[in-house]
């Protein structure tokens with residue numbers, strides 16, 4: 161059974177259970193555990209070979225403790241970028257030595273905590289390095305040393321598994337500027353091509369034998385594989401230069417970040433982790449020769465395809481020649497899509513109230529609207545009962561016009577009580593809600609589907625109640 165079939169079973173099971181009859185919570189986010197497991201296996205297979213690996217999941221992609229626990233149980237690590245994410249990772253059961261702490265704005269308290277825990281640290285800038293130098297003289301814990309920070313090569317190395325700089329390779333932006341972190345002026349890390357930066361870095365490592373890692377993350381979604389690979393090549397070169405300068409292999413870990421893009425336009429998983437590995441290996445053959453421990457920090461590519469938002473259709477209107485399908489899923493669970501729809505297109509399928517599939521959105525062909533040289537609109541994969549496709553918008557409940565999940569798409573005629581399933585939303589969607597209009601965070605569940613189509617649910621997060629919203633809004 162492939163994941164589209166499993167998703168269909170899940171939608172029907174939710175409908176049969178009456179989940180969408182609850183007026184307080186007519187939407188839910190669900191995650192297919194088998195799909196997540198398949199992505200984890202593919203990642204490990206793709207990076208197989210000599211040398212050690214530390215595959216971490218980027219917590220920001222799914223800030224849900226039970227979901228992070230799936231990754232801990234699979235033997236992975238966790239990349240975190242805030243005290244909340246760090247607390248979630250610890251609660252999910254990750255050993256601190258398998259936690260990587262990023263963030264461009266770490267406070268002294270956060271740095272102290274990470275050093276005491278013995279988590280891996282990616283240093284964002286020179287001011288942060290100064291703080292770590294000072295903290296290392298006082299902190300007592302796995303990440304500490306009795307010796308002053310900067311010191312001779314004989315300084316005992318820290319027990320923290322790895323500490324090093326985040327490097328901005330300044331190799332350029334990808335297709336989504338806001339997600340690109342390798343532009344010349346990105347706020348992250350030390351700009352490698354900036355005047356004096358390279359020499360400053362080599363010197364900083366030479367003076368601190370405990371700096372043993374370099375890190376790069378060129379961006380998320382919209383990055384071409386060769387762009388990601390050229391960022392990795394830049395930090396690999398830097399590691400080789402530092403090691404040549406100090407005369408031994410001080411830098412023995414390279415953290416290559418995440419950022420493998422996800423295909424939101426079809427069911428296909430493309431590009432795969434295997435293609436990613438090939439692209440990196442072509443550009444940096446030395447990375448996988450066994451001399452370096454390679455750390456990864458994938459998020460979206462591990463989780464997106466596994467997730468679906470399912471919501472009830474409340475009303476269906478016809479305005480200006482458009483079918484407007486008003487649902488309960490909008491900017492509060494699909495924030496990026498609502499605010500930047502060109503960069504974050506989503507597919508939505510329409511289901512009958514009992515969960516039966518009726519059709520999936522497809523791009524509306526404007527040439528079919530009677531213009532000269534027009535051709536018929538592409539046909540929809542619908543069942544025969546649904547009739548012709550209508551030019552449609554799928555809208556959410558928020559009070560602004562851009563609150564749309566899909567705009568100007570073809571969809572069969574919908575009715576109140578139907579359901580919509582929003583595909584590929586397992587990362588950065590329902591797990592990363594936006595509290596506009598004080599809409600509640602929806603319930604989240606994991607699921608597995610047996611060979612007989614029976615769906616087994618696992619609770620992940622309860623829906624937020626109005627009382628909880630009131631309490632966190634300063635109410636009584």
Ligand SMILES: Cc1ncc(COP(=O)(O)O)c(C=O)c1O
Nearest residue numbers: 218377380418419457458459460
């Ligand atoms: C430092 C870092 N690592 C990893 C990730 C995860 O990226 P993705 O979900 O695209 O794999 C991000 C995302 O913003 C990041 O900033």
